Every structure is written in C-alpha cells, then in structure tokens.
Amino acid sequence: MSCEEIAVCAVRLRENLCLYFEELECDAFCKDKTIKRFFRNVNSQLLVVRPDLNVAAFEDVTDQEVKSGSGMYFDIHCYKTTAPSARMPVAFSVQVEDKSYYMCCEKEHGKMVVRFREGEVPKDIPGESNIIFFKKTFTSCSSKAFKFEYSLEQGMFLAFEEEDSLRKLILKKLPREDEVDETTKFVTSHNERHNL
Structure with a gap:
C-alpha cells in the first residue's frame, strides 16, 4: 500500500438503479441545435411576443401578421x-423587428413570471439557469403536443391564463407531473397553418 491519498466521492443508488455521485457540480448545458417553430395553444391561437407591452400572449392573428412573423416565429x-435525463433541455428566443429576445423566468412580487429580455441565448450554460425548460411529451397519446417544465422548479410549467381578454403566457404549478392540464399543452409547428 502506498501513502497516496485517493479522492472518494459519496454515491447514491436511486430507484432506477442508476448510480449518482453526490456533491459534484450541477448540470451544465451546451447548445446542440436550433429549430424554428410557431407555438399554438389548444384554441389554435399563435403565441405572440410584444416586448413594447411587456407581454407574451396567445392571439388570433391575421394572415398579414403571420407573414411578417415578427414576435411569432420562435427559435427553440x-x-x-x-x-x-430523459428530458430535453431547451431555451426559447424570438425576433421582433430587428431585435432578438430570449425567454426567462423571474420572481416579481413573490410570484414567478415569464419575461422576454433583449439579447441572445448563450451557447454554453455552466450551471443552473432561469432560461432552461425541459421539453416533455404532453401525454403518451399525444406525441405532437408538448409541455415545458421550468428547470429551476419541479412541477412548474409554461401555460396560458386568461386575463383582460388575453391568454397570457405564465408559469403554472401542477400538483402532479402526470396531471393533464390543457393550459400547459403546446403544439409546435414550422407551418403557421397547422391545426391541432
């Protein structure tokens, strides 16, 4: 035996029989690919970002508005x-006129809210981030619909909520991950004419 020190890490065996090392650095993320998509809710409305009004909401839009694509055509x-992880980490950005905005979550007045901030999504994220969501299939029977869980708070999903005749994009806490809540259902398409 030598007198050399050997570094030892504590390990834990979880229910899925995978071995996890304790006290290691948190997740790191590296951008893999980017796809362009429209987002629709269960009412077939498109998600539109309006940074000048500090709002993102699902709206009925005209063909003329769709052709411009401003604030509607997202980069995932x-x-x-x-x-x-079986979940895919994603971040979102959108072009409005000649500026790029990324989606993030922030705490305001004790409540988590969705915001769009001017700037680019980073290529590498060394740890936890308020821009990362986990993309999940909405239900096992619905492979073209998704829900997006906020990476920093388990059970918190992107959703929409009616407020003053708008269907605003919000974060919504679900009591159970497998709960079917239509307000958290998103269909992504590269064609604005896609129907649910």
Missing part, C-alpha cells in the same frame, strides 16, 4: 446536458 434552442 436544444441543449445537451452533463446530467443523465
């Missing part, structure tokens, strides 16, 4: 992660 940035 898919990331690779250092942590083993």
Whole structure:
C-alpha cells in the first residue's frame, strides 16, 4: 500500500438503479441545435411576443401578421446536458423587428413570471439557469403536443391564463407531473397553418 491519498466521492443508488455521485457540480448545458417553430395553444391561437407591452400572449392573428412573423416565429434552442435525463433541455428566443429576445423566468412580487429580455441565448450554460425548460411529451397519446417544465422548479410549467381578454403566457404549478392540464399543452409547428 502506498501513502497516496485517493479522492472518494459519496454515491447514491436511486430507484432506477442508476448510480449518482453526490456533491459534484450541477448540470451544465451546451447548445446542440436550433429549430424554428410557431407555438399554438389548444384554441389554435399563435403565441405572440410584444416586448413594447411587456407581454407574451396567445392571439388570433391575421394572415398579414403571420407573414411578417415578427414576435411569432420562435427559435427553440436544444441543449445537451452533463446530467443523465430523459428530458430535453431547451431555451426559447424570438425576433421582433430587428431585435432578438430570449425567454426567462423571474420572481416579481413573490410570484414567478415569464419575461422576454433583449439579447441572445448563450451557447454554453455552466450551471443552473432561469432560461432552461425541459421539453416533455404532453401525454403518451399525444406525441405532437408538448409541455415545458421550468428547470429551476419541479412541477412548474409554461401555460396560458386568461386575463383582460388575453391568454397570457405564465408559469403554472401542477400538483402532479402526470396531471393533464390543457393550459400547459403546446403544439409546435414550422407551418403557421397547422391545426391541432
């Protein structure tokens, strides 16, 4: 035996029989690919970002508005992660006129809210981030519909809520992950004419 020190990490065996190391660095994310998509809710409305009004809401839009694509055609940035996961980490950005905005979550007045901030989505994220969501299939029977869970708070999903005749984009806490809540259902398409 030598007198060399050997570094030892505590490990834990979870229910899925995977071995996890304790006290290691948190997840890191590296951008893998970007896809362009429109977002629709269960009412077939398009998600539109209006930074001048500080709002993102699902709206009925005219063909003329859709052709401009301003604030409606999202980049979904898919990331690779250092942590083993069946969920795909994604971030969102959108062009409005000649500026790029990224989606993030912030705490305001004790409540988590969705905001769009001017700037670009980073290529690499060394740890936790308020721009990362986990893309999940909405239900096992609905492979073209998705829900997006906020990475920093388990059970918190992107959703829409009616407020003053608008269907605003919000974060919504679901009591159970497998709960079917139509307000958290999103269909993405590269064609604005796509119907649910």
